[in-house]
Amino acid sequence: MKFAIDVGNKGVLSDSAVFFTSTDIYDPNDDLRVIILKSKSGAVLGKYDTTGEKEVLFPRNTVFKVVKCYTERRENDKKVPIIEVVENE
Incomplete structure (x- = not known):
């Protein structure tokens, strides 16, 4: 949760390493x-x-602007932070 709060407060998500993600959950x-x-x-x-994970690779130092942060309630009342971003142009 601390990571999500820090990203939300900074308003950007970036990393000096490559960034792997997936088109699916x-x-x-x-x-x-x-x-x-x-x-x-x-x-x-x-x-x-x-891997069959439908991976997408982003280059090093890609910067994403945070557009929305919220929590989603899951089973057993678990709160999961959700961060919505767009790539900076």
Whole structure:
């Protein structure tokens, strides 16, 4: 939860490493979810994705602007932070 709060307060999500994500929900029981609403630099791995996870790779230092942060209530009253972002242009 601290990570989600920090990202929400900064208003950006970025990393100096490459950023892997999926076009599907990887784990429906996750503890954090980042939803990329719009991007331009992500590369779909396609036939090179041997995991079947429909992975998308973003280059190092890609910066995403946070547009919305909220929590989603799951089973057993578990609160999961959701961060919606768009890639900075």
